[in-house]
Amino acid sequence: MSNVRVRFAPSPTGELHIGGARTALFNLLYARATGGVFVLRIDDTDLERSRPEFTTGLLESLRWLGLDWDEGPYKQSEYLEGYRQEAERLIAEGKAYYCYCSEEELKAGREEARRRKKPYLYPEKCRDLTADRLKRFQQEGRKPVIRLKIPRDGETVVTDKIRGKVRFDNCNLDDFIIMKSNGLPTYNFANVIDDERMKITHVIRAEEHLSNTPRQQLCALALGYSLPYYAHVPMILAPDRSKLSKRHGATSVEQFRQEGYLPEALINYMTLLGWAPEGDREFFTMAEAAAQFRLDRVNKTAAVYDTAKLTWMNGHYLREGALDRIVALAIPFFEAEGLVNPPLNSEQMGYLEQVVELVRQREKNLLDLTRASSYFYNNHFDYDPKGVKKHFRREGAGQILRALAAKMKTLSDPEPSTFSNAYKEIAKELQLSIGKLMPLSRLALSGRTMGPELFDMMAVLGPEKVSARFLQAVAYIDAGS
RNA sequence: GGCCCCUUCGUCUAAUCGGUUAGGACACCAGCCUUUCAAGCUGGCAGCAGGGGUUCAAAUCCCCUAGGGGUCACCA
Numbered sequence: 169m170s171n172v173r174v175r176f177a178p179s180p181t182g183e184l185h186i187g188g189a190r191t192a193l194f195n196l197l198y199a200r201a202t203g204g205v206f207v208l209r210i211d212d213t214d215l216e217r218s219r220p221e222f223t224t225g226l227l228e229s230l231r232w233l234g235l236d237w238d239e240g241p242y243k244q245s246e247y248l249e250g251y252r253q254e255a256e257r258l259i260a261e262g263k264a265y266y267c268y269c270s271e272e273e274l275k276a277g278r279e280e281a282r283r284r285k286k287p288y289l290y291p292e293k294c295r296d297l298t299a300d301r302l303k304r305f306q307q308e309g310r311k312p313v314i315r316l317k318i319p320r321d322g323e324t325v326v327t328d329k330i331r332g333k334v335r336f337d338n339c340n341l342d343d344f345i346i347m348k349s350n351g352l353p354t355y356n357f358a359n360v361i362d363d364e365r366m367k368i369t370h371v372i373r374a375e376e377h378l379s380n381t382p383r384q385q386l387c388a389l390a391l392g393y394s395l396p397y398y399a400h401v402p403m404i405l406a407p408d409r410s411k412l413s414k415r416h417g418a419t420s421v422e423q424f425r426q427e428g429y430l431p432e433a434l435i436n437y438m439t440l441l442g443w444a445p446e447g448d449r450e451f452f453t454m455a456e457a458a459a460q461f462r463l464d465r466v467n468k469t470a471a472v473y474d475t476a477k478l479t480w481m482n483g484h485y486l487r488e489g490a491l492d493r494i495v496a497l498a499i500p501f502f503e504a505e506g507l508v509n510p511p512l513n514s515e516q517m518g519y520l521e522q523v524v525e526l527v528r529q530r531e532k533n534l535l536d537l538t539r540a541s542s543y544f545y546n547n548h549f550d551y552d553p554k555g556v557k558k559h560f561r562r563e564g565a566g567q568i569l570r571a572l573a574a575k576m577k578t579l580s581d582p583e584p585s586t587f588s589n590a591y592k593e594i595a596k597e598l599q600l601s602i603g604k605l606m607p608l609s610r611l612a613l614s615g616r617t618m619g620p621e622l623f624d625m626m627a628v629l630g631p632e633k634v635s636a637r638f639l640q641a642v643a644y645i646d647a648g649s
Numbered sequence: 650g651g652c653c654c655c656u657u658c659g660u661c662u663a664a665u666c667g668g669u670u671a672g673g674a675c676a677c678c679a680g681c682c683u684u685u686c687a688a689g690c691u692g693g694c695a696g697c698a699g700g701g702g703u704u705c706a707a708a709u710c711c712c713c714u715a716g717g718g719g720u721c722a723c724c725a
Contacts, residue, residue, distance in 0.1 A: 177725090178725090179724080179725045181724080181725075211725060212725095213724095213725080214724055214725060216724085217724070217725085218725095271723075274722095274723090278722090281650095282650080285650050285651090286650080286651080287650070287651040287652080287721075288651095288721080289721095311723095313723055326653095331654070331655090334653070334654075335653090336652075336653075337652080340651070340652055340653095340721085341652095341721095342721090344721095344722090345722085345723055347723085348723040349723055350723075352723085354722090354723070354724085354725090355724070355725045356725095358725095359725090374719095375654065375655090375718080375719065376718090376719050376720070377719090377720090377725090378653065378654065378719070378720080379652075379653055379654085379719060379720035379721070380720070380721095380725095382653095400654085402654095402655080402718095403718070403719075405717090405718075407660085409717060409718075410717095410718090411718080411719090437661090440661060440662075440674090441661070441662095442661090442662095443662095444661085444662055444663065444673095446663090446665095447663090447673090448663080448672080448673045448674080449673095450661095450673080450674055450675090467655095467662080468654075468655060468656090469655055469656065469657095469662095470654095470655070470656095470717080470718060470719090471660090471661065471662090472659095472660060472661080473660090473661085474659090474660045474661070474675075474676080476660075476675060476676055477660070477661060477674075477675040477676080478675095479675090480674090480675055480676085481675085483687090483688085487687095487688075529687065529688060530686060530687035530688070531687080532687095601684095602684075603684050604684085605684085606684035606685080607684055607685065608684095609684090610684075610685065616685090616686090617685060617686080618685045618686035618687080619685070619686065619687095620685095620686090620687090621684090621685095622684065622685085
């Protein structure tokens, strides 16, 4: 049993996006690899942007992906008193101080610095306020923030499991705010306290936090905590190498789910973003990845996410997955398209299974699979115009279809071979090759020029429907010409 | 702008301590299979950002340049 404890700490300000999900995944992988504990924590100290429904969505996305946490979810909003007490302790110990500078004042200073192209650092005006001044400010009713006293020299070294030692000169850091004037902690402060009280041993998070790490270490140092290990995983970038945002198409787990991606495909794909197992294997389960996951094999380079590979992977899982499971996942999509109306009886279920088995061979996601299945449920559909031109408008097309319809009526056994044999016979009778009959038949049966194996399709539809659709096509042809 | 991180095919990546024809996968192209579309199989195209060092030998170590990213909030 190891004492490894890791955490995923999203803020509930939006849907779980692909970057956050990958961070959560790496945390979980590491926990499973080491026999450690995976903690979920909701960083909700931003009152303006945090919303409870985002928390719900976050949990749902995590669960859907199978990123099950061992502890939590804890919420920062439930520990507000703790942060306040720690901040006051720092003040009592002379390691932090009240700052009464107004926002306008600070803003002016920042703009001034920008104008002069100098880096802005808080000028420490309130660092050594006399007792008199302090009292006066208090009497004026001004609400102070609390700032941490940063050493004016020396350096802070971050030891990162992925990047090695990263050095920061303290002179580039200023006395940053740890408690806002509304009494809530800032991220850098709350995080350190949370990680301590949750006994987090490894902080695994996105690289964007690397620059903030010295601030957190300084907090920990002031508070007298010991430091966790850090591991900053590379970012996931949009195809244009910019930071991922909504304008880059599907970036949230929820969007991928709605488009019919399977959780195991998303997991497998994300695992490969920044990490690779030994050998050339591309497909593996989360458990298999966890068995050999190591932080020092995580890449340093940001990864551009490319949905083409995810789509390919999804197609693989769609085809290879256990049929009953794929069907279960597909039902909501079929319902949304108005093809089925759950609950399904065993006959309907059997039919759906046949349809899915057939169609999943050639589609990449559940949404496409559903749309490519519509003609198994709808008797009326449009015929593909190109197909009409090529197959229906040819001399004798109606005749052939009429003959086929008649032949179908004589069949009773809905096996692919039954249809195959019938086609052999009728081809002989009409003195045509089977290859000539098939595209025409396909168009009549589905309105499309492509799709599953024709005889398989017919077997699912059954002779009666097949016959009716042939006649329907005949009517269409007669009406058109 | 200051500080920090990063740089292998278009994309994801492999190449344990320097010695490989720089490997695999997606995508793309071609062929096979085939009633179609997929899938599958076979083959092909394609990369060590640039420049200096160190070394018998550098994708690998060091330096510089360029490029990309991150961060500098009373956001997380």
